[in-house]
Amino acid sequence: MYVIQVATECAPAAKVGGLADVVYGLSRELEIRGHAVEIILPKYVNMRYDQIQNLQVSYRDLWVPWYGGAIHCTVYFGFVHGLKCFFIEPHSADHFFERGTYYGYLDDHMRFAFFSKAALEFMLETGKRPEVIHCHDWQTGLLPTMLFEIYKYHGMEHPRVCYTIHNFKHQGIAGENILRATGLGRPWHYFHPDRLQDDHNPTAINFMKAGIVYANFVTTVSPQHAWEARHTDQGYGLGHVLYRHQNKFSGVLNGLDYNFWNPQTDPLIPHHYDYQDRSGKEGDKRALRDRLWLRDDRKPLIAYVGRLDWQKGVHLIRHGLFYALWNNAQFVLLGSSPESGINDYFWHLKNYLNESPDCHLEIGFNEELAHLIYAGADMLIVPSIYEPCGLAQMIALRYGTVPIVRGVGGLLDTVFDRDYSDKPFPERNGYVFYQDDYPALESAMGRAIALWHEEPDSFHDLAANGMACDYSWNKPGEYYLGIYDFIRDR
Numbered sequence: 001m002y003v004i005q006v007a008t009e010c011a012p013a014a015k016v017g018g019l020a021d022v023v024y025g026l027s028r029e030l031e032i033r034g035h036a037v038e039i040i041l042p043k044y045v046n047m048r049y050d051q052i053q054n055l056q057v058s059y060r061d062l063w064v065p066w067y068g069g070a071i072h073c074t075v076y077f078g079f080v081h082g083l084k085c086f087f088i089e090p091h092s093a094d095h096f097f098e099r100g101t102y103y104g105y106l107d108d109h110m111r112f113a114f115f116s117k118a119a120l121e122f123m124l125e126t127g128k129r130p131e132v133i134h135c136h137d138w139q140t141g142l143l144p145t146m147l148f149e150i151y152k153y154h155g156m157e158h159p160r161v162c163y164t165i166h167n168f169k170h171q172g173i174a175g176e177n178i179l180r181a182t183g184l185g186r187p188w189h190y191f192h193p194d195r196l197q198d199d200h201n202p203t204a205i206n207f208m209k210a211g212i213v214y215a216n217f218v219t220t221v222s223p224q225h226a227w228e229a230r231h232t233d234q235g236y237g238l239g240h241v242l243y244r245h246q247n248k249f250s251g252v253l254n255g256l257d258y259n260f261w262n263p264q265t266d267p268l269i270p271h272h273y274d275y276q277d278r279s280g281k282e283g284d285k286r287a288l289r290d291r292l293w294l295r296d297d298r299k300p301l302i303a304y305v306g307r308l309d310w311q312k313g314v315h316l317i318r319h320g321l322f323y324a325l326w327n328n329a330q331f332v333l334l335g336s337s338p339e340s341g342i343n344d345y346f347w348h349l350k351n352y353l354n355e356s357p358d359c360h361l362e363i364g365f366n367e368e369l370a371h372l373i374y375a376g377a378d379m380l381i382v383p384s385i386y387e388p389c390g391l392a393q394m395i396a397l398r399y400g401t402v403p404i405v406r407g408v409g410g411l412l413d414t415v416f417d418r419d420y421s422d423k424p425f426p427e428r429n430g431y432v433f434y435q436d437d438y439p440a441l442e443s444a445m446g447r448a449i450a451l452w453h454e455e456p457d458s459f460h461d462l463a464a465n466g467m468a469c470d471y472s473w474n475k476p477g478e479y480y481l482g483i484y485d486f487i488r489d490r
């Protein structure tokens, strides 16, 4: 099978969150199984270039039609930890990818509509004809529309599209001018409830809806979230569209790259360990405390790693921090937010708690520190308001760190409560709470902290259960191959 992934992130070169891990992990899994995979990404000026090997010009003059004219692009090729990646660099006064951050600009819809178009133009010009184009999230939602309404008639009639939604909240809403920019034109055709017209604003088009309508298959990243998106407000207004296209929609639980996230070999942690011998984890806890100036005391270390977004339950993260400090535990936070209000709030909290020997807040993105935290912590909280899949809890399980999660989305598919799950004990691996209020979080954190202090052996058994879970790409890789095989043009 020949697959091209078109995405706006790929770990570890261009990563904001879980999308990057999935694009990397799934591509690797497909390659290991002997399939041909290429990834097309924007060439952001602020990528981790140290994570790209042999970067070189691959196609010097790509002219991408845009409005009435065309934008000149150069396409680079390089390996991101062995994966074949193409990077599109537009040369225009818009400076689409020469910004301080990857997202968060008023013209984001233009930037990524352009990227989607450029990816198709690149395939057309270089004769690349993958059996499947797998694209991700709102940023690439217009790609299947452009493929089947324009590029199909220029010799790209065979590629089929699988479209994966990682976050329903961000859908890409734009005005009519996007149709003129991309060459789709014909507003009377696209401004139709069965095509691109937003269901809640009849004068806008919706990129994600476009992806759902035009793709040959649509997935989201866990079975539970697929249900939530259709039946609850977590579809953010797309439930009706999903219902109409339910025959080509399903939830496939994300995997985790078990080579990249591996406590036995992880080069970013000082002590290695595995399921049978977890003594190295103690060393990592000491190393983490040393690095963050935390006192060495007989207390569990509780962590939060992730974006500081409303989605992640910011008020519960804050409360979890104080609850840990009041209840004989330590707390470490690693995260950042594009919203200055949230960032400022956590900076303020960091200053306020600066003298505490039991807590550390690291505001920013730091892949290396993230690994040490997953390895060194005893527990990880994931109190999300909604969570399509969630990788943090899976990474925690892999590193023998007990997850404490809110029971939504993929968290429900992966974490099973030690005390209340109906699963047999060996399959229970963490703590789950359901309401999004303080008492709910406290009940779960309280049970975890008490077990750590009072029954350390039972706590270790629980952590070992987590390490024994298999959330690798093995099964999800098979599911995606099944989907690709189902949609490909024979």
Ligand SMILES: Nc1ncnc2c1ncn2[C@@H]1O[C@H](COP(=O)(O)OP(=O)(O)O[C@H]2O[C@H](CO)[C@@H](O)[C@H](O)[C@H]2O)[C@@H](O)[C@H]1O
Pocket (backbone or CB within 6 Å): 016, 017, 018, 019, 021, 022, 166, 167, 221, 254, 305, 306, 307, 334, 335, 336, 364, 365, 366, 367, 370, 387, 388, 389, 390, 391, 392, 393, 410
């Ligand atoms: N400050 C920081 N420093 C270092 N590393 C950091 C970091 N902040 C986040 N990360 C890393 O980014 C990843 C986060 O992945 P998640 O899946 O948990 O959440 P995210 O909301 O970004 O992903 C969305 O897409 C994924 C993929 O489909 C879904 O699992 C999820 O539910 C959905 O919200 C983890 O690898 C984490 O370690």
